[in-house]
Amino acid sequence: MSEGSFWARIRRTEGGSGLLLVAPPGLYAILLLAAPLGTILLYSFLTDGYLEIIRDFTLMNYSEAWTNELYRSVMVRSLAVSMAVTAITVLLAFPIAYFVSFHVEPSKKSLWLFLITIPFWTSYLIRVFLWKVILGYNGVVNSGLLGIGIIDEPLTFILYNVNSVVITLAHAYAPFAILPIFVALEKIDRSLLEAGQDLGESRFMTFLRVTLPLAMPGVVASILIVFIPTIGDYVTPQLVGGPEGRMIANLIQLQYLRLDNYPMGSAIAVSGMMLVVLTIFFGWAQARLFGAAFRWFNGTMPWVAAVAMAFLSIAANFGGVLLIASLLPGAVAGVLLILSWHIALLVMLKRGGGMA
Amino acid sequence: MKVNGFKLYAFCYLIFLYAPIILLPMFAFNDATVIAFPLTGFSTRWFEEMATQPTLHLAVKNSLFIAVTSAVLSTILGIFAARASTRYRFPFKAGIMGLIMLPLVLPEIIVAVSLLVVLLGLGVPLSLMTVILGHVLICTPFTIAILSSAFQSLDQSLEEAAYDLGETPASTFRLIILPLVMPGIISSLLISFTISLDEFIIAFFLAGTQPTLPVYIFSQFRFPQAVPVIMALGTILVCLSIVLLSIAEYFRRRGIARSGGKDTGGFL
Amino acid sequence: MTEKPTMIAFQDVHKYYGDYHALRGITATIRAGEFFSLLGPSGCGKTTLLRTIAGFEGIDRGVVMIDGKDMAGVPANKRPTNMVFQSYAIFPHMSVAENVGFGLRRAGLSKADLAARVGEALEMVGLKGYGARAAHALSGGQRQRVALARALILKPKVLLLDEPLSALDKKMREHMQVELIRLQRQVGITFILVTHDQEEALVMSDRIAVMFEGEIAQLADPETLYRRPNSRTVANFIGTMNFLPATVTSEMGGRIEIEAAGFGAMALEAAQAPGAVTGGEVSVGFRPETLTVLFDGQSAGDRESMATIEEVVYFGDMTYYDVRLDGTQSPVRISMRNVFGRPVLDIGTRTRVGWSPGAMVLFR
Numbered sequence: 001m002s003e004g005s006f007w008a009r010i011r012r013t014e015g016g017s018g019l020l021l022v023a024p025p026g027l028y029a030i031l032l033l034a035a036p037l038g039t040i041l042l043y044s045f046l047t048d049g050y051l052e053i054i055r056d057f058t059l060m061n062y063s064e065a066w067t068n069e070l071y072r073s074v075m076v077r078s079l080a081v082s083m084a085v086t087a088i089t090v091l092l093a094f095p096i097a098y099f100v101s102f103h104v105e106p107s108k109k110s111l112w113l114f115l116i117t118i119p120f121w122t123s124y125l126i127r128v129f130l131w132k133v134i135l136g137y138n139g140v141v142n143s144g145l146l147g148i149g150i151i152d153e154p155l156t157f158i159l160y161n162v163n164s165v166v167i168t169l170a171h172a173y174a175p176f177a178i179l180p181i182f183v184a185l186e187k188i189d190r191s192l193l194e195a196g197q198d199l200g201e202s203r204f205m206t207f208l209r210v211t212l213p214l215a216m217p218g219v220v221a222s223i224l225i226v227f228i229p230t231i232g233d234y235v236t237p238q239l240v241g242g243p244e245g246r247m248i249a250n251l252i253q254l255q256y257l258r259l260d261n262y263p264m265g266s267a268i269a270v271s272g273m274m275l276v277v278l279t280i281f282f283g284w285a286q287a288r289l290f291g292a293a294f295r296w297f298n299g300t301m302p303w304v305a306a307v308a309m310a311f312l313s314i315a316a317n318f319g320g321v322l323l324i325a326s327l328l329p330g331a332v333a334g335v336l337l338i339l340s341w342h343i344a345l346l347v348m349l350k351r352g353g354g355m356a
Numbered sequence: 357m358k359v360n361g362f363k364l365y366a367f368c369y370l371i372f373l374y375a376p377i378i379l380l381p382m383f384a385f386n387d388a389t390v391i392a393f394p395l396t397g398f399s400t401r402w403f404e405e406m407a408t409q410p411t412l413h414l415a416v417k418n419s420l421f422i423a424v425t426s427a428v429l430s431t432i433l434g435i436f437a438a439r440a441s442t443r444y445r446f447p448f449k450a451g452i453m454g455l456i457m458l459p460l461v462l463p464e465i466i467v468a469v470s471l472l473v474v475l476l477g478l479g480v481p482l483s484l485m486t487v488i489l490g491h492v493l494i495c496t497p498f499t500i501a502i503l504s505s506a507f508q509s510l511d512q513s514l515e516e517a518a519y520d521l522g523e524t525p526a527s528t529f530r531l532i533i534l535p536l537v538m539p540g541i542i543s544s545l546l547i548s549f550t551i552s553l554d555e556f557i558i559a560f561f562l563a564g565t566q567p568t569l570p571v572y573i574f575s576q577f578r579f580p581q582a583v584p585v586i587m588a589l590g591t592i593l594v595c596l597s598i599v600l601l602s603i604a605e606y607f608r609r610r611g612i613a614r615s616g617g618k619d620t621g622g623f624l
Numbered sequence: 625m626t627e628k629p630t631m632i633a634f635q636d637v638h639k640y641y642g643d644y645h646a647l648r649g650i651t652a653t654i655r656a657g658e659f660f661s662l663l664g665p666s667g668c669g670k671t672t673l674l675r676t677i678a679g680f681e682g683i684d685r686g687v688v689m690i691d692g693k694d695m696a697g698v699p700a701n702k703r704p705t706n707m708v709f710q711s712y713a714i715f716p717h718m719s720v721a722e723n724v725g726f727g728l729r730r731a732g733l734s735k736a737d738l739a740a741r742v743g744e745a746l747e748m749v750g751l752k753g754y755g756a757r758a759a760h761a762l763s764g765g766q767r768q769r770v771a772l773a774r775a776l777i778l779k780p781k782v783l784l785l786d787e788p789l790s791a792l793d794k795k796m797r798e799h800m801q802v803e804l805i806r807l808q809r810q811v812g813i814t815f816i817l818v819t820h821d822q823e824e825a826l827v828m829s830d831r832i833a834v835m836f837e838g839e840i841a842q843l844a845d846p847e848t849l850y851r852r853p854n855s856r857t858v859a860n861f862i863g864t865m866n867f868l869p870a871t872v873t874s875e876m877g878g879r880i881e882i883e884a885a886g887f888g889a890m891a892l893e894a895a896q897a898p899g900a901v902t903g904g905e906v907s908v909g910f911r912p913e914t915l916t917v918l919f920d921g922q923s924a925g926d927r928e929s930m931a932t933i934e935e936v937v938y939f940g941d942m943t944y945y946d947v948r949l950d951g952t953q954s955p956v957r958i959s960m961r962n963v964f965g966r967p968v969l970d971i972g973t974r975t976r977v978g979w980s981p982g983a984m985v986l987f988r
Contacts (some may be wrong), residue, residue, distance in 0.1 A: 018444025020450055023432040023495060030458045032493055036470030043473060096369050098361040114605055119373045121550055122597045125573050129583075130376035132618035133383070138392040141377065174373060225461060232463020233559055239577065249465040250555075256469055257561070266473070269466055516680055517713035519700040521727030521778065535717050 021128030044266035053262060071251065071268065079246040081162055082231035083148050085169040089226050090219060092170070093177035097218075098211075100178075101185035113182070120175040125235060131168040135159040160242025167235045177222040184218025185211070211305075230277055248272040268275055300310070362495035372400065377594060384587040402588035409585070415572035422484055422505060422568060423475055427549040431581025433566050434490065434499025434544055435537075441500070442507040460497040468561035475562070482564030495548035502547060539607040549551035550597055569593075569604035626820040628655040630692075631782060631814045632677060637686035639672055639838075646672050647683070648838040654831075655792050656781075656818065661817045661825040664835035665861070674784050674818045680699070682971045691781055692706035697806050707784040710791070712767045714759045719975030720746070720770055721755035725780045748807070765796050774808065781845040782814045789824065801828055815843035822862045826850065826938065850911075856987050859909055865974040866956035867987070868949070870908040883909045886929055886956075890981040897986035906985050912982035917945055917969065918976040933973045943968050947977060 007345055044061055047054040065071050100112045119127070134140040135158045142154035188211060195208035234249035241247070255265030282307065383391050387399030404413060408592055440446065441453050471490050472482075480486060496499035512532065518528040534541075563571060573589070576582040632654040639647035641915045647669050654660045662670035675681040676688055688695045690704060706727070715723050725742045732743065739930045746752055749769040755761075762770065768788060768968045773781055785804075785887035789797045804830055819825050825832050833843040842854045853859035856867065870884035878894040887908070918928065935946035943962055946955040958977070960966070970977065 014444050015446040018440050018446030018449070021436055021444065022440035022446065022449075023436075025456050025500075028492070028496075029431060029452075029458070032471065032474075032489055033458060033467070034455055036474040037466070039474050039477065040466075040470045051575065086556045095362065095365055099366050103362050110605075110609070113368060114601075116373065117599060118598060119377055121554070121601055122377060122571070123554055123573070123590055125554075125556055125570050125577075126586065126593070127376045129577055129586075130379050133379060133391050134375060136392070138390075140375075140393060142619050143393045171376070174369075200600065203395040228461045232465050234465050235574075249463065252465055252469060256472065262473060264451065265469060269469060272463075273466065273509045401742060402869075511711055511713060513709040513711050513713040514715060516678075516700070517709055517715070517774075518705070518726070519680075520678060520707045521774065522701045522730055532715060 040266045044270045046259045046263045048263045061263050064136050065267045065271050074251050078231050084166050085230045088170045089098050089173050089177040093257040097178050098183035117175045133346045135164050147321035164240040165237050166247045169230050175226050175228045181218040186213045210279050373484045381591045384591040402584040404567050405585050415567040419569035421550040424489050426552040427545045430495035430548045431499050431544045432490045434503045437500045438503035438507050457497045459494040464557040467585045468558045472561050487559050491552040492561050495551050499544040502544040506537040539610045543604040543608040546600045548577040631656040631850040633689040637689040638684050639683050658830040659815045661832045663825040663832050668835040669838040670818045670835050704781040706780040708771045708788045710787045712771040714767050720757045724773045745777040749773045785817045846866050851896045867907045867909050867911045870906050886952040909985045912957045915958045916978040920977050930977050931977045
């Protein structure tokens with residue numbers, strides 16, 4: 001009876017049994033993820049004393065994080081590196097995902113994916129270190145180029161700076177970028193492509209008008225999954241970045257473990273995350289904008305113009321965010337300016353689309 | 357024509373992906389102390405030298421303990437979450453699942469410092485246990501991703517058939533659900549073991565004075581004469597990862613084949 | 625024939641999914657040993673009703689009784705019912721014998737007894753000697769038989785079948801229909817079949833409940849359901865029915881007199897209005913095979929009307945004529961068996977049509 005009524009009760013309230021089941025991982029995440037993240041946010045508004053943290057509410061940490069030349073340059077660099085890595089990784093990854101999805105026999109797809117993911121699972125630290133070996137003064141690239149006789153003396157601009165950080169991170173996050181795009185491409189019904197060609201489009205135009213839009217969710221996922229973690233990467237800038245390649249994570253580590261300044265470290269961490277959220281928001285707004293523009297011009301705009309506009313739009317956005325980041329003290333005004341510009345354009349395009 | 361162009365590009369890409377890994381055994385078996393070309397001669401002395409380093413042994417022991425514990429705990433949590441999200445609708449589902457999956461995209465340093473602040477604030481001493489807390493947090497999203505696809509391909513009428521034939525919910529889970537998702541569980545254990553074994557930042561922040569394998573490796577990079585041993589160690593780790601991943605992949609595919617599903621891709 | 629005792633009784637059963645009212649007051653009884661079908665279009669609640677018997681769905685109001693016991697609070701694993709699932713739900717990690725013997729795990733049988741029972745059950749469904757096979761190595765028809773054996777081995781009082789034939793091809797389906805009828809006679813227990821295929825229900829069932837939108841529209845034996853549907857919806861769902869407008873001219877002592885377009889005046893018995901018609905504008909319905917296209921010299925069975933052939937569809941054994949009776953707006957369909965010597969008429973032909981008031985059904 002008791003078992004019966006228990007089971008009946010469980011069956012009747014699906015929400016209850018679902019919550020019961022998700023409680024262990026859910027509570028774990030709340031206690032060890034949500035609460036600590038909240039604590040960091042709280043700490044970022046407190047004051048660092050000599051041996052203890054003073055419980056005074058202050059915005060000093062943020063004003064320091066956003067005005068100090070060192071912190072600011074590190075944040076701008078992190079954002080720039082992260083965006084460059086994202087752009088490179090996704091652009092390089094798309095053809096691979098496309099190749100595996102469309103040109104590899106179904107039976108061999110798993111093997112290709114396996115080959116692509118294997119390097120990702122092998123010791124990250126050692127992989128990063130080996131890039132130092134590849135790019136170093138006596139490294140593989142330099143000795144190779146010297147051996148062939150293309151250069152007379154070793155290249156020095158490829159290690160211990162931003163370039164080496166970008167190359168190494170692009171390598172590390174490659175599989176992350178490929179998989180979501182691949183999954184999106186796999187979902188595309190192949191008969192849609194045949195329909196596209198049947199309706200008189202060339203292969204290239206079919207790709208542009210059918211494949212690419214349908215693959216977009218995957219592209220967006222891979223942009224996010226690369227962009228967010230890379231901005232907080234510690235190992236790569238530490239090992240191959242040199243002094244001019246330091247990023248936010250190195251700064252956070254410095255504050256926490258060396259200077260023991262938890263509030264300052266927290267403020268930098270929170271600022272970094274805010275930067276990420278802001279960038280994603282602008283990217284999203286830009287994408288919406290571009291989508292609206294594309295629909296507006298649909299049919300009347302040659303694809304060259306559409307693609308050019310897409311690039312312009314993305315470039316303008318990245319530029320805009322970079323600008324904001326470099327002018328952090330005036331960030332609020334900048335944000336408002338760009339925001340209102342976006343909204344105005346959206347409204348305008350919507351009206352234009354309505355009239356057309 | 358077009359296909360060949362793609363293929364060429366794909367091969368170049370694979371070379372880019374594998375470049376560091378190909379170098380690894382070269383330097384591991386090279387008898388020079390300096391990690392640079394040209395190679396000077398074959399030697400296994402770096403492998404032999406590993407035996408003489410007690411810190412390394414301690415680090416390996418610590419890392420194995422952390423990795424095994426984290427893998428088991430995160431897989432158990434993953435089973436709960438995957439079962440809940442594939443089988444039930446419940447309030448705040450998107451929010452709760454989103455929070456649990458958040459470490460998948462959150463930079464690890466954020467996880468590390470936030471845990472550090474809370475643990476020190478509560479007066480919890482840093483130890484291997486605190487590392488495990490962090491590793492379970494970042495491994496769980498991966499286990500959920502793997503286990504969800506295992507639970508997803510499970511026909512709900514199989515459970516109902518078992519109840520109908522007289523089994524209780526508990527015995528149905530044991531007799532029907534568990535055997536059918538077992539390949540997914542094994543693959544989830546192996547993947548989370550691999551992730552934990554390789555994780556550096558959280559261990560760096562939360563291990564206190566205890567070395568883990570990645571923390572040890574990182575510390576050795578400062579001493580050029582210690583690096584060849586690390587190359588040898590790395591070679592072993594790479595081989596180990598490939599073996600573990602192959603087993604994980606085998607079980608993942610067998611799980612899909614067993615429940616009659618269609619293979620749609622890799623680990624993510 | 626003596627009335628069989630009641631096996632399952634529904635009393636005002638209601639079921640909601642959130643705001644959706646899936647079962648709207650089901651009241652019905654199913655008798656012991658009968659082959660009962662729940663028939664209706666998808667989404668009508670027939671599967672939900674079946675699952676309330678099995679215990680997979682709780683009910684929000686009302687009573688479900690099995691063999692005289694209220695099933696409220698009795699879970700699926702404690703009910704005297706077993707189910708054959710639409711997907712068959714064969715456990716993929718077990719052999720055929722392990723699947724069939726699954727429910728006997730708790731019976732505490734010896735190995736030999738268990739094997740004997742499994743063997744018996746497999747023999748009953750025509751799978752003798754298949755016990756060692758892996759479940760995934762079976763064809764669709766074989767999986768279905770395994771599912772049947774697995775459910776029947778527990779000797780349930782009621783066997784529930786959720787669209788068991790829908791996954792099979794046409795030939796196999798017809799074969800399994802006969803098999804299921806034979807099996808039901810052999811074991812003698814109540815079978816409850818859910819199906820959306822009216823032909824399947826007519827062929828197999830002792831009685832059928834036709835369901836629409838969470839309610840039972842009509843519960844009757846196949847012949848009554850076909851000959852005297854109680855509403856236009858039921859009539860349309862089961863086979864084809866023609867409708868023509870009519871007016872009730874008088875109702876007296878179990879006789880209804882009507883004036884129907886194309887047919888003229890006729891007198892019907894009260895039983896010919898199962899939907900309880902009361903006066904005014906009604907429609908008169910009739911099956912395509914109850915009318916006859918008469919050829920030169922042929923005499924009518926009962927009464928005759930004049931008509932024009934508007935469409936001819938030739939089916940080999942049958943010919944379908946769409947004819948417009950004089951004085952009506954739209955054509956009605958007549959099906960004629962192509963017996964030897966009977967010609968197929970052309971479009972536009974004027975013809976006599978024979979009919980009988982006894983074949984008519986009156987609808988609101």
